[in-house]
Amino acid sequence: MWFIFGVLMAIQEIQHPLVKHKMGLMRKAELSTKSFRELAQEVTTLLTYEATKDFELEETTVEGWCGEVNVQKIAGKKVTVVPILRAGIGMLDGVLNLIPGAKVSAVGIARNEETLEAGTYLKKLVGELDQRLALIIDPMLATGGSLIATIDMLKAAGCKEIRALTLVSAPEGIAKVTAAHPDVDIYTAAIDERLNENGYIIPGLGDAGDRLFGTRQKED
Numbered sequence: 721m722w723f724i725f726g727v728l729m730a731i732q733e734i735q736h737p738l739v740k741h742k743m744g745l746m747r748k749a750e751l752s753t754k755s756f757r758e759l760a761q762e763v764t765t766l767l768t769y770e771a772t773k774d775f776e777l778e779e780t781t782v783e784g785w786c787g788e789v790n791v792q793k794i795a796g797k798k799v800t801v802v803p804i805l806r807a808g809i810g811m812l813d814g815v816l817n818l819i820p821g822a823k824v825s826a827v828g829i830a831r832n833e834e835t836l837e838a839g840t841y842l843k844k845l846v847g848e849l850d851q852r853l854a855l856i857i858d859p860m861l862a863t864g865g866s867l868i869a870t871i872d873m874l875k876a877a878g879c880k881e882i883r884a885l886t887l888v889s890a891p892e893g894i895a896k897v898t899a900a901h902p903d904v905d906i907y908t909a910a911i912d913e914r915l916n917e918n919g920y921i922i923p924g925l926g927d928a929g930d931r932l933f934g935t936r937q938k939e940d
């Protein structure tokens with residue numbers, strides 16, 4: 721389902737039954753780190769399938785078992801996958817399963833837990849960004865600060881075509897990204913209800929980075 725927020729930019733909430741089912745499993749608080757990680761990758765692969773549906777094809781021929789065969793191949797689209805560290809790493813293999821040759825641009829951004837401001841601590845972008853489609857991956861789009869900072873960075877480096885894949889998105893963050901970057905399309909597995917007073921998505925997944933890396937602190 722596409723929701724048009726700005727003049728150009730849109731967010732697509734993927735309606736595929738496998739996505740719905742796997743997201744339902746991810747929402748269980750008691751899920752193991754292993755299962756959470758596996759599901760994050762599986763859902764990401766399904767999001768990647770949706771986000772690449774409009775890639776152009778060109779005709780070519782291959783030598784088949786009974787002679788020359790006309791086939792199609794992706795028409796020269798160069799892709800860089802942009803995981804927002806740390807949690808974005810948990811989606812990386814999910815994209816690379818389908819686009820194994822993609823170059824990876826790592827961006828390190830962490831939210832200040834009090835102010836919710838996004839702070840950048842790493843920027844390792846690949847070259848020729850003006851000729852690449854950037855696929856940003858981050859499980860959570862909450863206030864939108866981390867995604868906006870990443871898009872700002874990519875555009876400043878010359879990137880002209882940017883899409884983002886998220887597992888869960890909050891309406892507040894979607895509206896903010898839309899206002900700042902109306903040309904960026906977002907593919908998400910779920911649009912949730914709202915943010916709570918601490919900037920966490922409700923119902924959401926909790927802290928996605930902690931769940932992916934097993935760093936969740938036990939409450940006293």
Ligand SMILES: O=P(O)(O)OC[C@H]1O[C@H](OP(=O)(O)OP(=O)(O)O)[C@H](O)[C@@H]1O
Binds near residue numbers: 807919
């Ligand atoms: O939309 P925002 O309000 O910016 O919040 C979303 C960000 O918060 C989480 O990362 P976090 O800062 O917890 O860092 P981590 O990935 O290292 O856990 C998440 O992975 C996003 O990057």
Ligand SMILES: O=c1cc[nH]c(=O)[nH]1
Binds near residue numbers: 862919920926
């Ligand atoms: O709900 C949220 C919001 C930000 N980051 C997370 O990991 N979860």
Ligand SMILES: [Mg+2]
Binds near residue numbers: 805806807866
């Ligand atoms: Mg982050």
